Amino acid sequence: xxxxxxxxxxxxxxxxxxxxxxxxxxxxxxxxxxxxxxxxxxxxxxxxxxxxxxxxxxxxxxxxxxxxxxxxxxxxxxxxxxxxxxxxxxxxxxxxxxxxxxxxxxxxxxxxxxxxxxxxxxxxxxxxxxxxxxxxxxxxxxxxxxxxxxxxxxxxxxxxxxxxxxxxxxxxxxxxxxxxxxxxxxxxxxxxxxxxxxxxxxxxxxxxxxxxxxxxxxxxxxxxxxxxxxxxxxxxxxxxxxxxxxxxxxxxxxxxxxxxxxxxxxxxxxxxxxxxxxxxxxxxxxxxxxxxxxxxxxxxxxxxxxxxxxxxxxxxxxxxxxxxxxxxxxxxxxxxxxxxxxxxxxxxxxxxxxxxxxxxxxxxxxxxxxxxxxxxxxxxxxxxxxxxxxxxxxxxxxxxxxxxxxxxxxxxxxxxxxxxxxxxxxxxxxxxxxxxxxxxxxxxxxxxxxxxxxxxxxxxxxxxxxxxxxxxxxxxxxxxxxxxxxxxxxxxx
RNA sequence: GUCCCCUUCGUCUAGAGGCCUAGGACACCUGGUUUUCAUCCAGGCAACAGGGGUUCGACUCCCCUAGGGGACGCCA
Numbered sequence: 108x109x110x111x112x113x114x115x116x117x118x119x120x121x122x123x124x125x126x127x128x129x130x131x132x133x134x135x136x137x138x139x140x141x142x143x144x145x146x147x148x149x150x151x152x153x154x155x156x157x158x159x160x161x162x163x164x165x166x167x168x169x170x171x172x173x174x175x176x177x178x179x180x181x182x183x184x185x186x187x188x189x190x191x192x193x194x195x196x197x198x199x200x201x202x203x204x205x206x207x208x209x210x211x212x213x214x215x216x217x218x219x220x221x222x223x224x225x226x227x228x229x230x231x232x233x234x235x236x237x238x239x240x241x242x243x244x245x246x247x248x249x250x251x252x253x254x255x256x257x258x259x260x261x262x263x264x265x266x267x268x269x270x271x272x273x274x275x276x277x278x279x280x281x282x283x284x285x286x287x288x289x290x291x292x293x294x295x296x297x298x299x300x301x302x303x304x305x306x307x308x309x310x311x312x313x314x315x316x317x318x319x320x321x322x323x324x325x326x327x328x329x330x331x332x333x334x335x336x337x338x339x340x341x342x343x344x345x346x347x348x349x350x351x352x353x354x355x356x357x358x359x360x361x362x363x364x365x366x367x368x369x370x371x372x373x374x375x376x377x378x379x380x381x382x383x384x385x386x387x388x389x390x391x392x393x394x395x396x397x398x399x400x401x402x403x404x405x406x407x408x409x410x411x412x413x414x415x416x417x418x419x420x421x422x423x424x425x426x427x428x429x430x431x432x433x434x435x436x437x438x439x440x441x442x443x444x445x446x447x448x449x450x451x452x453x454x455x456x457x458x459x460x461x462x463x464x465x466x467x468x469x470x471x472x473x474x475x476x477x478x479x480x481x482x483x484x485x486x487x488x489x490x491x492x493x494x495x496x497x498x499x500x501x502x503x504x505x506x507x508x509x510x511x512x513x514x515x516x517x518x519x520x521x522x523x524x525x526x527x528x529x530x531x532x533x534x535x536x537x538x539x540x541x542x543x544x545x546x547x548x549x550x551x552x553x554x555x556x557x558x559x560x561x562x563x564x565x566x567x568x569x570x571x572x573x574x575x576x577x578x579x580x581x582x583x584x585x586x587x588x589x590x591x592x593x594x595x596x597x598x599x600x
Numbered sequence: 601g602u603c604c605c606c607u608u609c610g611u612c613u614a615g616a617g618g619c620c621u622a623g624g625a626c627a628c629c630u631g632g633u634u635u636u637c638a639u640c641c642a643g644g645c646a647a648c649a650g651g652g653g654u655u656c657g658a659c660u661c662c663c664c665u666a667g668g669g670g671a672c673g674c675c676a
Binding site: 115116117119149151152154155213217220221224227228229230231232233234235256258260273276279280281282284285286287289290292293294295297299300301304319320321322323324325345347348350352354355356382385386387388389393395409412413414415416417419421422423424425426428432 | 601602603604605606607608610611612613614616623624625626627639668669670671672673674675676
């Protein structure tokens with residue numbers, strides 16, 4: 108059998124290491140079997156998907172050397188590879204299901220559904236569509252379809268058990284009563300993930316689906332759709348989820364998750380891939396340093412361990428050091444370093460910010476160092492240049508962390524606005540707010556303008572530095588955090 | 601709350617019933633090399649979640665409990 112795997116990221120944010128993780132395993136499996144690896148963009152969430160995000164995802168995967176055989180940028184025999192461009196195809200499949208009685212139009216409002224779920228959970232039941240629109244008279248449905256917003260839901264049995272075959276875990280049994288009557292077609296005419304993924308995996312002849320453990324609970328929906336359509340089910344492999352040091356699912360709130368962060372920190376793509384490869388998987392001979400090619404050669408699904416691994420930056424750093432020392436001679440080191448930091452694109456971003464402040468080139472290094480550093484070595488005294496107390500500084504920094512977590516458009520002006528708003532909400536002068544933030548981001552009181560610097564550094568690096576600064580200043584105890592959360596919730600705006 | 605998944609040193613892992621006095625790696629500690637630092641080298645600390653089975657024998661198989669995680673959206 109010809110093996111075909113895919114990675115199917117959603118372009119709704121920064122390129123996530125979890126995406127790279129799934130891509131790595133999918134690619135290794137496909138390559139080892141002489142098959143194809145496909146990149147498909149799942150942009151059915153029109154409100155949150157952006158072309159910029161898609162672009163960054165493609166660039167990041169390319170940077171890592173995870174090359175796909177078919178994708179939106181290079182086409183292929185199963186295109187298009189962007190779900191937004193496949194939109195016209197889905198309605199027909201949904202109609203097939205409606206005609207066969209496997210799906211039905213639903214007119215329920217969000218309010219009613221929220222209320223229903225709330226009550227169900229209060230009663231200790233699993234939240235699940237109550238079938239309200241499933242048995243409407245045909246005439247009523249026909250008339251309402253013409254003038255009312257509606258979705259299409261799949262029918263799901265209320266009795267019996269669904270058996271999901273997982274290549275790593277064997278048979279997983281989930282009662283149908285636990286499975287919601289999933290919306291397949293949204294009111295805006297776009298398919299939901301569940302419909303699109305099944306249709307596309309089938310049409311693209313995907314044979315092995317390697318995805319995160321978080322999908323186990325929705326696998327029955329997919330199993331059922333394959334049955335309804337009469338299609339063969341691909342093999343499913345649910346990988347363990349990458350975790351934060353506190354064991355929760357890896358998230359940007361607690362850990363840098365963006366691939367671009369690791370690039371900006373100066374990690375080598377080879378080392379990042381190598382590190383991802385040793386999470387949940389190991390070489391038969393126990394060797395910890397290996398290339399993508401070696402991993403492909405030795406790859407074996409049976410060597411995957413199921414415990415969800417903690418993403419440990421310290422070990423990644425050690426591994427990167429080995430790659431740097433063992434694989435790069437001075438010339439190669441120089442080339443990589445220039446490409447990383449002193450490339451034209453980087454310089455052109457920074458030069459406009461610093462040229463006013465420079466008389467001779469040798470003035471540059473201190474001014475541009477913020478861009479080349481990872482976690483700056485802070486001088487604690489720099490934080491309270493304006494006489495604020497340590498607790499007050501930590502409070503401000505923590506608030507900034509929370510505000511920036513909610514910021515989607517990480518650009519100069521929105522950042523500017525964020526600080527203006529926060530200062531207003533706190534009823535303090537903006538310079539009193541910006542002082543400590545400036546030091547946290549730039550590492551010292553003298554550097555290019557804050558918002559531009561933050562825009563260049565990107566969200567993950569900024570958040571990491573803010574958190575690092577908080578640690579250096581003694582950290583925030585659980586108790587203090589509780590109190591700060593309370594204060595924060597009370598802020599206007 | 602309901603359901604699902606998972607469980608070997610702090611962390612990543614080796615372990616397919618006897619090779620286990622449970623191995624390696626990161627981190628940490630100690631010492632050596634190095635005019636400093638780093639690298640490098642040597643050593644140390646440190647784990648089979650608990651309880652029942654099955655078996656001549658269980659880290660390994662089964663059951664229960666506990667703990668951790670995930671899912672419960674017109675997000676993916």
